[in-house]
Amino acid sequence: MRTIAIAVAAASTLLASLPAAAKLNSCDGPVVFGTTLSETGPFSTLADRWRKLTEVFAEEINKSGGIAVKACNKKLPLQFVIYDDQSVPATAVQLYEKMATVDKVDFFVGPDWSSIGGPVPPIADKYQIPMVMANVATPALYDRGLRYTWGTPFPVVPNWSTRYFDMLTKVNPKPQSIYFITHDNPVMKGITASWSKKAEAQGLKVLGNETFSPELKDFTALIAKVRAAKADVIYISSYDNASVPLVQQMRQLKVRAMDVHHTMLTGALARQVGADIEGMTGELSWYPGVKGAYSELVETVMQRSNVTMFDYIWTLGRLTSYLAMVQGIEKAGVVDREKVREALFKATIRSPAGDVTFDERGFPNTGAFTVQMQNGKVNVVWPPEVATGRLAWPSPSWQQ
Amino acid sequence: MEVLLQVLIGGVLLGGLYALVAFGLSLIYGVVRILNFAHGTLLAVCGVAASLAFSAWQMHPALIAAMLAPLLFAFAWAYYHLLLRPLAARNHFEGTVGTVLVTVGTLLILSDLTAKAAGSTQRNIPLRLPALEFGEIVVSSTQLLILGGIVVLTIVMHVLLKHTWFGRAIRAVTQDGVGAQICGVRSVHMKALTFAFGSATVAVAAVLYVLSFPVDPYMGFGLTVKAFTIIVVGGVGNLPGALLAGVFLGVAEGLTGLYWKPEWAPALSVIAMLLILVVWPKGLGRSA
Numbered sequence: 113m114r115t116i117a118i119a120v121a122a123a124s125t126l127l128a129s130l131p132a133a134a135k136l137n138s139c140d141g142p143v144v145f146g147t148t149l150s151e152t153g154p155f156s157t158l159a160d161r162w163r164k165l166t167e168v169f170a171e172e173i174n175k176s177g178g179i180a181v182k183a184c185n186k187k188l189p190l191q192f193v194i195y196d197d198q199s200v201p202a203t204a205v206q207l208y209e210k211m212a213t214v215d216k217v218d219f220f221v222g223p224d225w226s227s228i229g230g231p232v233p234p235i236a237d238k239y240q241i242p243m244v245m246a247n248v249a250t251p252a253l254y255d256r257g258l259r260y261t262w263g264t265p266f267p268v269v270p271n272w273s274t275r276y277f278d279m280l281t282k283v284n285p286k287p288q289s290i291y292f293i294t295h296d297n298p299v300m301k302g303i304t305a306s307w308s309k310k311a312e313a314q315g316l317k318v319l320g321n322e323t324f325s326p327e328l329k330d331f332t333a334l335i336a337k338v339r340a341a342k343a344d345v346i347y348i349s350s351y352d353n354a355s356v357p358l359v360q361q362m363r364q365l366k367v368r369a370m371d372v373h374h375t376m377l378t379g380a381l382a383r384q385v386g387a388d389i390e391g392m393t394g395e396l397s398w399y400p401g402v403k404g405a406y407s408e409l410v411e412t413v414m415q416r417s418n419v420t421m422f423d424y425i426w427t428l429g430r431l432t433s434y435l436a437m438v439q440g441i442e443k444a445g446v447v448d449r450e451k452v453r454e455a456l457f458k459a460t461i462r463s464p465a466g467d468v469t470f471d472e473r474g475f476p477n478t479g480a481f482t483v484q485m486q487n488g489k490v491n492v493v494w495p496p497e498v499a500t501g502r503l504a505w506p507s508p509s510w511q512q
Numbered sequence: 513m514e515v516l517l518q519v520l521i522g523g524v525l526l527g528g529l530y531a532l533v534a535f536g537l538s539l540i541y542g543v544v545r546i547l548n549f550a551h552g553t554l555l556a557v558c559g560v561a562a563s564l565a566f567s568a569w570q571m572h573p574a575l576i577a578a579m580l581a582p583l584l585f586a587f588a589w590a591y592y593h594l595l596l597r598p599l600a601a602r603n604h605f606e607g608t609v610g611t612v613l614v615t616v617g618t619l620l621i622l623s624d625l626t627a628k629a630a631g632s633t634q635r636n637i638p639l640r641l642p643a644l645e646f647g648e649i650v651v652s653s654t655q656l657l658i659l660g661g662i663v664v665l666t667i668v669m670h671v672l673l674k675h676t677w678f679g680r681a682i683r684a685v686t687q688d689g690v691g692a693q694i695c696g697v698r699s700v701h702m703k704a705l706t707f708a709f710g711s712a713t714v715a716v717a718a719v720l721y722v723l724s725f726p727v728d729p730y731m732g733f734g735l736t737v738k739a740f741t742i743i744v745v746g747g748v749g750n751l752p753g754a755l756l757a758g759v760f761l762g763v764a765e766g767l768t769g770l771y772w773k774p775e776w777a778p779a780l781s782v783i784a785m786l787l788i789l790v791v792w793p794k795g796l797g798r799s800a
Contacts, residue, residue: 157633296775325775327734329725330762332522333769333777336515339648353634356726360636364652365518366643384726386638 139184146217153199182445262474266397271479287344295350352381370506379423391509395480405462527762534742536710542749553732558718563635580715588711626729634726
């Protein structure tokens, strides 16, 4: 008898802990977003604080009543179902199946990384559940005729350095040449391929492109070639960790240029290379202080969850996937998957970094701001209208 | 010409570092006949510890090495007695397989424990010293410091092995364990000391390594492969041979990056090892 009582109590507790079943096309209960996070595994260093971030986001939205649903003439609270995908695509696939069939969430948001963004979206199509992915930046993954998938990676490869190259046309003295150093990785090679063409198109002479493996530790030969070329701008297209010895050895071997640009200028890179990072420019999707739609909400959420943009550079992509789905529902005016899908196709999503629109594949137009390390701090330096610091050009630390 | 000279200088400095990693492994294999697959991982773990000590207390790298070496000596001594020595009682096949299993298992466990304790991201000692410029040639002071460390450690090891009772005992055990035992040298004791000493050299190598390159808990096996290559090329137990082989490998990697593609440089050690095994199966140097 006691065993039965315990079993009943346990089952009741379990059921009570599950989210209230979402009621599509109704005005009862919360709107439930299902998502996975890479809280463990190789990507966890990029995302290990995002559970708290997600919970705080829901709290902040619910403080004002929740998501405005016109058909209900009221706001509905937002609720999340969150699982750890362990950075493993197969685990992510199982979890999205579970969220569709067991948790019965209303919408999917946020899976990150191209390795997970590959196998997961077909589940959204299978169950006809709209999904706004976060940091899935590979354009080819959107070329599969998917009908229920969008993405909000910041920035996308074709827009990665738009503002930086715009800056290069306006600085004085104007650089004449550029040298690319590329991490042997599909995304980074894509960035170099895209931006070396654009560099040539705007009159910069491309003096070379050296590709390096992430296992390479001694960059003497590569750096000797770059030094000999005497390029005005050195453009490092690399993930942060892989380029740590490169940046350090460039300093040790006295590389000089007007500017050294890094496509992933992050807190992790700054911590590892110390003072060597001073004066480098890079990209950042957004930075607190740059005002835009929802910037106060995003700043509050990041502050409360102890997430900084410089340390967790993909945070805006993650939060914008939530914002996109919230706005999609508000534009649809009803908690209806098909109506929300239609709304997302036509929508212009507002974000702290500017308006986001999607092409017919669900691929966005997101870009990034140009930043520069100045006295140990990261400052947005381009475009000037949102700058938090004045660009130092040519970079003094790379002239010594 | 300047570019080539710059690459050659870099190759020599890098090779010296590789040789330093290989010294301990070479000594251990030469005397104890154990292929320690966890050797590179010990370096990675020590490198992480050195980086943490530097960032937490701003300790001088030499002091960190001086603290880590005895710790590693004690760890390796206990490790040999507890896990490796019992395998000597088995037959040759079981002993060899057992040694591989124990050292590979140690590699995996040490990597995971370090990642759990300190995180799996890379760490280093961002010590920035002024570079020396000779026209277009730049020599990094950090790398010169490392080269100084390598030279000092090589001399210390040479003196220890050639001019002390410990060194003579090690050589005696290597040449004839039973004969050495009859003459009063405790073979088992000497093997444990050699294993511990060879492992302790890793602490110094780790600090010098982490001054130039970042380390992470999972990078050890690649270093072990490089050290094996150096031993194969230089000859087992031959420290000058290991130094020459290290420099050969470092210069070869540099020239690969200069005249071909930098992304092929890390694969070069494996290709070099395979080629030398085919052409000179006993290595280029004399065996001790």
